[in-house]
Amino acid sequence: MSVNAEQQAFEPLIVVFGCNWCSYAGGDLAGTSRMTYPPNVRVIRVPCSSRVNPNFVLRAFQRGADGVVVAGCHPGDCHYVTGNYYARRRLSALRRFLEFIGVEPERFEVHWISGSEGAKFARVMEEVTEKIRALGPNRKMRDVR
Amino acid sequence: MKQLNDTIKQVAAQSLSRGDVDLVIGWQKGDLWWQSYPAFVENEQDTASLTWDPFCVANLSRYLLEEQEGKNKVAIFVKGCDALGLNQLLQDKRVDREKVYLYGIPCDGLVDHRKLEAEGFKWLSEVRKEGKELVLVGRNGEQKVNARDYMYDKCLTCRYPNPVAYDQMLGEAVEAQPEERFASVKELEEMSADERFTYWANQFSRCIRCFACRNVCPACSCRECIFDIPEPRWLGKAKELSEDQFYHIIRAYHVAGRCVDCGECTRVCPVDLPLQELNRKFIKDINELYGEYDAGVDPETEAPLVTYNTNDPAAFPES
Numbered sequence: 001m002s003v004n005a006e007q008q009a010f011e012p013l014i015v016v017f018g019c020n021w022c023s024y025a026g027g028d029l030a031g032t033s034r035m036t037y038p039p040n041v042r043v044i045r046v047p048c049s050s051r052v053n054p055n056f057v058l059r060a061f062q063r064g065a066d067g068v069v070v071a072g073c074h075p076g077d078c079h080y081v082t083g084n085y086y087a088r089r090r091l092s093a094l095r096r097f098l099e100f101i102g103v104e105p106e107r108f109e110v111h112w113i114s115g116s117e118g119a120k121f122a123r124v125m126e127e128v129t130e131k132i133r134a135l136g137p138n139r140k141m142r143d144v145r
Numbered sequence: 146m147k148q149l150n151d152t153i154k155q156v157a158a159q160s161l162s163r164g165d166v167d168l169v170i171g172w173q174k175g176d177l178w179w180q181s182y183p184a185f186v187e188n189e190q191d192t193a194s195l196t197w198d199p200f201c202v203a204n205l206s207r208y209l210l211e212e213q214e215g216k217n218k219v220a221i222f223v224k225g226c227d228a229l230g231l232n233q234l235l236q237d238k239r240v241d242r243e244k245v246y247l248y249g250i251p252c253d254g255l256v257d258h259r260k261l262e263a264e265g266f267k268w269l270s271e272v273r274k275e276g277k278e279l280v281l282v283g284r285n286g287e288q289k290v291n292a293r294d295y296m297y298d299k300c301l302t303c304r305y306p307n308p309v310a311y312d313q314m315l316g317e318a319v320e321a322q323p324e325e326r327f328a329s330v331k332e333l334e335e336m337s338a339d340e341r342f343t344y345w346a347n348q349f350s351r352c353i354r355c356f357a358c359r360n361v362c363p364a365c366s367c368r369e370c371i372f373d374i375p376e377p378r379w380l381g382k383a384k385e386l387s388e389d390q391f392y393h394i395i396r397a398y399h400v401a402g403r404c405v406d407c408g409e410c411t412r413v414c415p416v417d418l419p420l421q422e423l424n425r426k427f428i429k430d431i432n433e434l435y436g437e438y439d440a441g442v443d444p445e446t447e448a449p450l451v452t453y454n455t456n457d458p459a460a461f462p463e464s
Binding site: 054082088089094096103144 | 386451
């Protein structure tokens with residue numbers, strides 16, 4: 001297989017941590033509305049965006065994710081009132097830190113997607129997948145064993 | 146400095162003989178000329194072993210976690226950085242302030258023996274500080290050098306040389322002369338992502354995972370550490386770069402917003418990883434995004450990552 005063909009064959013793996021109340025419902029809406037989004041996306045349902053421990057993000061990279069997205073309710077709309085405000089601070093710190101360690105910041109993103117934004121969910125997943133496809137496979141934190 | 150050496154013996158003997166405290170935590174000389182170990186003194190007659198010299202760099206605040214158990218009151222000597230560490234333990238509700246008596250020691254920088262050895266000063270019998278000079282007593286007599294040239298790097302950037310918390314201050318307050326502490330973080334930030342990755346991968350891969358950086362840290366005071374628990378086993382045992390990265394990213398993240406920047410992690414690292422730069426990256430980012438915050442200065446404030454504002458900025462595009 002030539003290098004070019006290998007690049008074409010590269011299908012990124014995107015792990016999405018979707019908040020149960022907004023973004024996961026948004027993904028559901030995208031599905032029930034018959035919208036398409038790339039099958040590279042694997043959604044993991046979490047109770048809240050603030051449930052996302054940085055361990056989860058790093059583990060995803062270790063086990064082969066090329067990009068990680070945390071999706072939660074819009075600030076102010078959190079089911080638990082304040083969860084995503086905490087998440088915004090903590091994930092901002094994490095994102096800058098990953099960049100400092102040498103990981104491309106595009107590989108870790110946070111998006112606010114509400115339960116009624118099925119179209120936005122599909123669009124964001126499309127954009128993220130294309131961005132990661134252009135970046136190529138992530139080898140920076142992968143567990144090579 | 147000589148005077149202070151006598152003072153600490155006196156105050157320790159007094160408080161132990163009066164029965165005010167059950168234990169005094171200070172420093173004592175070790176076997177080698179540059180070693181000043183933590184000392185735990187319970188009897189009045191043992192206080193003669195206590196010392197204060199330019200090598201008393203160990204941050205004592207963290208020892209309270211274990212030593213406070215079963216004691217009525219513990220006296221502890223605190224330098225500027227120790228006091229910050231103690232305040233952090235108070236903020237984390239791991240130490241009872243009522244059960245601690247603090248002797249404050251102003252400290253304008255301590256001596257890194259490796260810097261002395263690099264210049265050929267070995268097997269000295271005494272090192273003492275006189276003003277801004279360091280008097281080195283060795284086999285060939287006395288020699289005076291500029292103290293600041295031989296200080297720990299962390300001491301050159303110290304902003305709190307006088308303890309921010311104390312019950313009794315021993316000695317005169319000193320003036321802070323801090324250098325820019327984010328200089329090397331900024332240097333790293335200017336590199337490209339791949340250069341930074343190579344730099345940190347080379348550093349992390351040297352880690353032997355002795356956990357000294359965690360064990361010495363006054364902000365790492367969890368009763369149960371995620372690196373120790375068997376289920377879920379977050380950190381594998383294999384010597385693998387991704388596991389090293391995982392450990393160091395998570396260790397730095399867990400003290401983000403609570404790190405008092407005492408630099409003990411870098412000092413104790415047996416393979417000289419620049420761990421303080423990781424902590425400082427978090428301090429710098431949090432200061433930029435969520436306002437200036439100095440951990441350990443006031444135990445009554447809230448750490449920046451356990452609170453929020455509704456109009457906070459984010460480090461990711463919010464759409």
